[in-house]
Amino acid sequence: GPLSQRPLLDVRLGELHAWISTCTFSPRGLLGAAQRAWSSYCAKYIHVKQGGPAGISMLLAGYCLLSYSWNYQHLKRHRWRKYH
């Protein structure tokens, strides 16, 4: 189908530049994109009859990674070696 209505996973790497140009970067557009991403994630992993630990565990892992990256500057001070 047309470029702007395909899901992001179906967009090939070469078309990524063209795809970015079709996005609306207004706050409303970003909000809509975030909402669509969340609802597609929920529909795929959470609102199913037999979900497993996968739905929540991916969210928790993402949360761990995000919080690690936010605290990285503080955590850098606890390195074991000075030179890598």
Place this chain on the structure above:
Amino acid sequence: ARVLHATRALHTTQQRLAPVPPLPEKGGEVRHGLIPEEFFQFLYPKTGVTGPYMLGTGLLLYFLSKEIYVINHETAAAACILTVIVYGIKKFGADVAAFADKLNEEKMATALAVKNEAIEMLQTAIEEEKKEQWRAEGRNYLFDAKRNNIAMLLETNYRERLLTVYNEVKKRLDYQVAMQSLKRQKEQDHMIQWVEKSVVQSITPQQQKESIAKCILDLKALSKSAHAAV
């Protein structure tokens, strides 16, 4: 007061909300509980089956060696927590899943029961309606019976009035008859009285004396004959 927005079009599109499509059976495939299957499929054409694992190992060693991931007390805590969580899921996962499935089943069963009950009630309502329609076909008999009733009432009323008329006429005729007989009786009585009066008046004193003497003589004779008998 709620105002209906007159400019909004009502029910122009086909209904898309009902019936709600059922939930999919299984979610997206996830390997080791963390990485979606699409990642493995994405790397399969270029690197085969072991590609993502090599990528993961390489990344892990790189982060550890460059100390982008720093090992501290939190690492030990994370390891313990992860061990406990994985052990718990492996041991109790199936039971919890069965319990949740049972809850879901009960909810579905109640909803289905409500739906079936509603359908049954509507079925019985349909049958009742058909029965009522069949009953309504017999309205001609009802009307005939009612017509007969009314005719009976009219007939009864007519006969009652006829009887009243007869009685009234009879009363008037009886009155006339009674008047006539009364008149005749009064005339009779009057005549008798008048005749008696005139007879009594015609008895002169002379005749009265003669009749009394005759009676006395008769009585004496009778007493003599009575004496003789005794």
